[in-house]
Amino acid sequence: MPSQTSARAAAPAQATSEAGQAAARATELSKVYGQGETRVVALDSVSVEFGRGRFTAIMGPSGSGKSTLMHCMAGLDSVSAGSALIGDTELSSLNDRQLTRLRRDKVGFVFQAFNLLPTLSALENITLPMSIAGHRPDQRWLETVVGILGLSARLDHRPSELSGGQQQRVAVARALVSRPEIIFADEPTGNLDSRAGSEVLDFLRQSVRELGQTVVMVTHDPAAAAYADRVVLLADGRLTDELLDPTAERVLNRMRLFDTNGRAS
Numbered sequence: 001m002p003s004q005t006s007a008r009a010a011a012p013a014q015a016t017s018e019a020g021q022a023a024a025r026a027t028e029l030s031k032v033y034g035q036g037e038t039r040v041v042a043l044d045s046v047s048v049e050f051g052r053g054r055f056t057a058i059m060g061p062s063g064s065g066k067s068t069l070m071h072c073m074a075g076l077d078s079v080s081a082g083s084a085l086i087g088d089t090e091l092s093s094l095n096d097r098q099l100t101r102l103r104r105d106k107v108g109f110v111f112q113a114f115n116l117l118p119t120l121s122a123l124e125n126i127t128l129p130m131s132i133a134g135h136r137p138d139q140r141w142l143e144t145v146v147g148i149l150g151l152s153a154r155l156d157h158r159p160s161e162l163s164g165g166q167q168q169r170v171a172v173a174r175a176l177v178s179r180p181e182i183i184f185a186d187e188p189t190g191n192l193d194s195r196a197g198s199e200v201l202d203f204l205r206q207s208v209r210e211l212g213q214t215v216v217m218v219t220h221d222p223a224a225a226a227y228a229d230r231v232v233l234l235a236d237g238r239l240t241d242e243l244l245d246p247t248a249e250r251v252l253n254r255m256r257l258f259d260t261n262g263r264a265s
């Protein structure tokens with residue numbers, strides 16, 4: 001009976017092999033922080049694939065390892081064992097310089113705090129990472145991204161002249177403009193009211209559907225996760241479950257199962 005299945009006791013779920021090549025992949029990835037009494041196993045042999053052109057949400061209780069998984073996959077943190085790959089590139093095989101280049105060229109980031117530079121215009125913020133890298137944005141692509149995100153009339157504005165939702169859209173445009181292999185979004189709607197939050201999620205969804213972008217998003221919010229094609233659930237550093245074509249209600253029910261069966265034990 002599914003309602004009696006303990007999410008925690010279940011065998012660790014393995015990656016669903018998605019159609020097409022994975023944009024990123026973890027294989028038996030473990031991450032341990034500290035030593036001795038302060039030792040924490042943040043990730044315990046996690047295997048998961050993030051399909052190209054797909055929108056995946058990572059969910060799970062606080063402390064379950066969501067941010068750690070994202071940081072290891074994005075090359076922002078090292079792994080203790082196992083492997084993390086972006087495309088065919090194994091991140092632990094790269095030196096610091098190669099890792100910095102990979103993050104710059106292949107990964108886009110959207111954080112809860114918008115991380116825009118206050119003295120620069122929206123357009124300058126969008127193109128800054130590419131300028132630093134010495135690249136010119138593809139003008140056509142820039143216009144497409146800015147058009148889809150509804151920012152065309154706001155490009156000369158500074159962040160302080162934009163609403164929270166508009167600032168986050170600028171951050172999404174900044175992540176999209178270099179056509180990264182994958183975008184990692186960490187609670188992208190955490191600082192937004194629900195209307196602005198749905199707008200940003202709509203745009204992320206649209207970037208997957210219309211621009212073929214791959215997006216991986218950490219969220220606590222079942223309504224946000226429902227925008228994804230797939231939800232993977234973590235508990236105690238393990239991948240325990242996944243849902244395809246999620247609805248907010250199904251995600252909520254699955255999370256309740258965690259609360260009653262997972263954390264209680």
Ligand SMILES: Nc1ncnc2c1ncn2[C@@H]1O[C@H](COP(=O)(O)OP(=O)(O)OP(=O)(O)O)[C@@H](O)[C@H]1O
Binds near residue numbers: 063
């Ligand atoms: N730099 C660190 N040093 C030591 N322990 C850490 C570090 N980062 C994370 N941890 C621990 O690893 C575990 C997983 O943390 P992580 O931040 O990945 O969880 P999370 O699911 O993202 O949590 P939340 O939803 O609260 O953000 C937690 O027990 C946390 O305390």
